[in-house]
Amino acid sequence: MSAGVVKVGLLGLGTVGGGVIKTIRSQQEKLSSRLGKRIEIVKALVRDSEKERAVELDRSVLTTDFEEVLKSDVDIVVEVMGGVEPTYDYVRALIEKGCHVVTANKELLAKRGTELVDLANRHQVHLAYEASVAGGIPILSVLRQFLRTNDINGVRGILNGTTNFILTKMETEQLPYQEVLRQAQELGYAEADPRSDVEGFDAMYKLYILAQLVYGESLPLAEVKRRGIADLTSGQIRIASELGYRIKLIAQAQQAPEGIRLSVEPTMLPTNHPLAQIQDAFNAVQLSGNIVGDLLFTGRGAGELPTASAVVEDLAYLLTQPFTPHPEWKETEAATGSVTQQNGDHSLCYLEGSAPAATPDRVLHFLRHAGVDVHKLKVQFDLGGVLRAGLITSGMRAEHEELLQSDFGLQVRCFPLLGSVE
Amino acid sequence: MSAGVVKVGLLGLGTVGGGVIKTIRSQQEKLSSRLGKRIEIVKALVRDSEKERAVELDRSVLTTDFEEVLKSDVDIVVEVMGGVEPTYDYVRALIEKGCHVVTANKELLAKRGTELVDLANRHQVHLAYEASVAGGIPILSVLRQFLRTNDINGVRGILNGTTNFILTKMETEQLPYQEVLRQAQELGYAEADPRSDVEGFDAMYKLYILAQLVYGESLPLAEVKRRGIADLTSGQIRIASELGYRIKLIAQAQQAPEGIRLSVEPTMLPTNHPLAQIQDAFNAVQLSGNIVGDLLFTGRGAGELPTASAVVEDLAYLLTQPFTPHPEWKETEAATGSVTQQNGDHSLCYLEGSAPAATPDRVLHFLRHAGVDVHKLKVQFDLGGVLRAGLITSGMRAEHEELLQSDFGLQVRCFPLLGSVE
Numbered sequence: 026m027s028a029g030v031v032k033v034g035l036l037g038l039g040t041v042g043g044g045v046i047k048t049i050r051s052q053q054e055k056l057s058s059r060l061g062k063r064i065e066i067v068k069a070l071v072r073d074s075e076k077e078r079a080v081e082l083d084r085s086v087l088t089t090d091f092e093e094v095l096k097s098d099v100d101i102v103v104e105v106m107g108g109v110e111p112t113y114d115y116v117r118a119l120i121e122k123g124c125h126v127v128t129a130n131k132e133l134l135a136k137r138g139t140e141l142v143d144l145a146n147r148h149q150v151h152l153a154y155e156a157s158v159a160g161g162i163p164i165l166s167v168l169r170q171f172l173r174t175n176d177i178n179g180v181r182g183i184l185n186g187t188t189n190f191i192l193t194k195m196e197t198e199q200l201p202y203q204e205v206l207r208q209a210q211e212l213g214y215a216e217a218d219p220r221s222d223v224e225g226f227d228a229m230y231k232l233y234i235l236a237q238l239v240y241g242e243s244l245p246l247a248e249v250k251r252r253g254i255a256d257l258t259s260g261q262i263r264i265a266s267e268l269g270y271r272i273k274l275i276a277q278a279q280q281a282p283e284g285i286r287l288s289v290e291p292t293m294l295p296t297n298h299p300l301a302q303i304q305d306a307f308n309a310v311q312l313s314g315n316i317v318g319d320l321l322f323t324g325r326g327a328g329e330l331p332t333a334s335a336v337v338e339d340l341a342y343l344l345t346q347p348f349t350p351h352p353e354w355k356e357t358e359a360a361t362g363s364v365t366q367q368n369g370d371h372s373l374c375y376l377e378g379s380a381p382a383a384t385p386d387r388v389l390h391f392l393r394h395a396g397v398d399v400h401k402l403k404v405q406f407d408l409g410g411v412l413r414a415g416l417i418t419s420g421m422r423a424e425h426e427e428l429l430q431s432d433f434g435l436q437v438r439c440f441p442l443l444g445s446v447e
Numbered sequence: 448m449s450a451g452v453v454k455v456g457l458l459g460l461g462t463v464g465g466g467v468i469k470t471i472r473s474q475q476e477k478l479s480s481r482l483g484k485r486i487e488i489v490k491a492l493v494r495d496s497e498k499e500r501a502v503e504l505d506r507s508v509l510t511t512d513f514e515e516v517l518k519s520d521v522d523i524v525v526e527v528m529g530g531v532e533p534t535y536d537y538v539r540a541l542i543e544k545g546c547h548v549v550t551a552n553k554e555l556l557a558k559r560g561t562e563l564v565d566l567a568n569r570h571q572v573h574l575a576y577e578a579s580v581a582g583g584i585p586i587l588s589v590l591r592q593f594l595r596t597n598d599i600n601g602v603r604g605i606l607n608g609t610t611n612f613i614l615t616k617m618e619t620e621q622l623p624y625q626e627v628l629r630q631a632q633e634l635g636y637a638e639a640d641p642r643s644d645v646e647g648f649d650a651m652y653k654l655y656i657l658a659q660l661v662y663g664e665s666l667p668l669a670e671v672k673r674r675g676i677a678d679l680t681s682g683q684i685r686i687a688s689e690l691g692y693r694i695k696l697i698a699q700a701q702q703a704p705e706g707i708r709l710s711v712e713p714t715m716l717p718t719n720h721p722l723a724q725i726q727d728a729f730n731a732v733q734l735s736g737n738i739v740g741d742l743l744f745t746g747r748g749a750g751e752l753p754t755a756s757a758v759v760e761d762l763a764y765l766l767t768q769p770f771t772p773h774p775e776w777k778e779t780e781a782a783t784g785s786v787t788q789q790n791g792d793h794s795l796c797y798l799e800g801s802a803p804a805a806t807p808d809r810v811l812h813f814l815r816h817a818g819v820d821v822h823k824l825k826v827q828f829d830l831g832g833v834l835r836a837g838l839i840t841s842g843m844r845a846e847h848e849e850l851l852q853s854d855f856g857l858q859v860r861c862f863p864l865l866g867s868v869e
Contacts, residue, residue, distance in 0.1 A: 048596060048738050051737075051738075052596050052597070052598075052738070055595075055596070055598075056595070056596065059595060161736075161738075161739035161740060161742065162742060163589055163592055163593075166588075166589075166592060167585055167588075167589065170585055170588060170760055170764075171585075171756075171760070173477075173478070173481060173759075173760050173763040173764065174470060174474050174477070174478065174756055174759040174760050174763060175474070175756060176474075176477075299724075299745065302721075302724055314583075314756065315473075316470050316473075316474070316583075316752050316753070316755065316756040316759075317583035317746065317747075317752070317753050317756040317757075318583060318746065318747045318750075318752065318753050319746065319747075320583065320584060320744070320745065320746035321743075321744070321745040321746065322742070322743070322744055322745075323721065323742065323743040323744075323745070324739070324740065324741065324742035324743065325739075325740045325741075328740075330738050330739070330740065331738070331739050331740050333738065334593075334596055334597060334736065334738040334739035335739075337595075337596045337738075338592055338593070338595050338596050341595040341596060342592075342595065
């Protein structure tokens with residue numbers, strides 16, 4: 026590292042990349058006085074060097090050729106281009122050259138993190154990724170701090186702002202999923218191709234990273250229980266609300282005797298649960314330590330500046346720290362039966378169908394005889410004779426759901442419960 | 448420091464001291480593997496060495512004589528005895544001997560922190576105090592992290608669990624202050640002499656420490672606006688709730704062009720404000736950074752184990768860090784007029800009096816002519832002809848309050864508003 030200047034290379038110059046440059050520029054004085062060095066962006070890899078950009082950069086800094094970044098004398102690379110290919114190859118080549126890496130790329134870490142951590146250790150470079158989970162919320166550094174003195178029993182949270190925005194709008198404005206998704210896309214909260222968010226992949230990648238940190242291991246991604254929000258209806262959300270619950274896309278990591286459990290799925294929470302109160306595009310992470318108890322951290326989980334803030338904090342931090350080996354990442358097999366019911370036996374089941382076959386009496390009679398307890402019930406009929414019911418149940422199994430579908434002609438959707446039954 | 452063992456002295460062995468010992472014991476393996484050293488409690492200063500204690504300690508460890516601690520070969524001292532005298536003298540003597548200090552004592556820091564920081568720097572020892580603010584919430588370390596890249600515009604929060612417990616109970620169970628205080632004392636949430644909590648001193652000390660960290664300076668304690676909760680009535684709390692607000696004891700630090708502002712006072716928040724949703728004995732801190740935006744941290748602010756967790760984290764952290772000088776603490780004069788209205792011009796005013804003089808019409812007429820806007824109003828009469836009114840106002844000044852008292856015979860209590868007017 027040349028005296029007085031830290032040379033930074035950027036891979037990608039989209040929203041977050043622009044935010045990183047703005048943050049480095051607006052906070053340059055503060056950063057220099059803490060680091061004793063100026064931070065300079067010397068190379069930025071972009072797809073199109075002619076494109077108009079929100080931040081001004083000298084044309085000689087921009088390049089469309091990765092080899093130019095690799096041949097330059099950058100000390101640290103900030104990877105904010107996203108994706109796995111060709112990102113992994115670029116990051117790998119830079120680590121092998123001795124560059125420190127700061128990344129916000131959860132997909133890259135969840136899919137190739139094990140190799141990258143190992144590679145960084147072998148080349149004795151920093152690999153920092155606070156920005157990859159929950160944007161501006163410093164959850165990784167807080168977890169590292171607690172792990173010094175606490176056993177962390179569990180981590181759960183709302184790790185995706187797009188889906189939380191959609192669920193909030195669906196509830197408060199009683200709008201269908203497709204319409205809210207379109208609004209979210211217009212507002213820039215959702216991508217043109219929204220699958221990574223709405224099908225739970227984004228939250229799953231973040232959960233994978235949290236598990237590596239907390240438990241020193243994670244499950245292969247294919248073993249994580251993942252369910253998205255695209256099939257939720259406003260009817261389900263409304264009836265949940267009438268029963269005193271709210272649907273959130275909850276990511277959970279828990280350690281059970283038989284192994285760790287990871288899940289991302291629409292989950293019912295009593296409306297007074299702290300995570301039920303996280304609305305709009307906010308993220309929140311709740312952790313339980315055996316000494317410190319429960320803590321909740323809330324903030325903007327995405328966006329140009331919150332994410333850039335985390336990237337630049339990582340940058341500033343690693344410049345003041347000697348290299349220490351990163352704990353190895355591992356993947357373990359999911360234990361059999363480990364990702365079934367997460368919270369005792371309770372669930373909220375939404376039923377919808379036509380009245381002749383499916384009267385509340387007949388449904389309840391069936392459930393009672395099947396050994397399913399119904400703790401609370403909300404039934405609606407509309408003028409067309411359609412029955413909609415929400416039931417807080419315990420003991421409901423897949424075979425009961427199937428029978429309700431086949432014998433009663435009902436659509437059935439059950440959600441696990443987090444928190445206590447109201 | 449002798450190889451393999453860190454020798455720790457304890458000043459005080461009450462609730463938190465006991466928690467520290469339990470935490471060190473239950474987490475010994477984790478701590479040793481991270482530190483490469485075992486932590487051993489070699490001396491503990493107590494008032495009464497005969498007293499029954501929740502944790503077992505060798506009798507030779509206990510002493511009632513501070514000189515024995517000073518003469519022992521402790522590397523680090525954990526100060527959890529509280530108070531300023533004789534604590535300050537003890538801590539001073541230990542620093543001068545070259546001992547590192549971990550303290551949970553907010554009063555000591557708020558009253559003598561400037562000198563202690565200076566002394567620790569001169570003797571090149573660590574002075575760590577995460578446990579002094581908001582117990583298990585790692586707010587100081589999070590703030591230090593954000594300060595690397597953010598300007599912090601403001602910090603506000605619920606820093607005292609006892610008063611938050613009392614306010615929650617007064618609202619949810621509609622009980623008078625004195626009765627809830629008695630319950631809190633029985634449950635161990637409030638001290639026999641509750642003044643430090645209910646008059647806002649405890650929250651003020653914590654706010655003072657936060658300001659030193661965030662702004663590099665604080666106000667002399669006498670210049671902090673401080674008002675407690677002991678004169679709040681359930682009538683005020685009820686009418687606030689009917690207007691859509693909740694009263695919380697809010698501590699705030701803000702930087703204004705004319706200087707910093709510090710206040711601790713009962714404050715009205717819309718019930719959907721994140722801080723309004725912090726109930727019971729929980730603490731919460733909200734910070735606003737220019738890059739990261741608003742973040743909220745929630746957890747148990749007191750109690751044996753959460754506080755002990757913070758103490759032991761500090762202990763584990765400083766054992767792995769070389770000494771670096773602590774930023775100097777300073778006190779600045781309060782700017783004139785700096786601690787007046789905190790949030791624009793809005794307040795919630797509670798009026799109570801007898802109907803003949805004080806009819807709603809006459810009161811509203813008076814306010815209109817005085818230039819006070821009334822945005823929302825809730826009026827109650829009881830059978831005895833007593834008027835109780837809650838008004839969301841703007842433009843209300845002390846002279847108006849005085850006239851409402853003298854000319855209308857009303858009791859008046861106005862609360863500043865945090866958040867937007869509903």
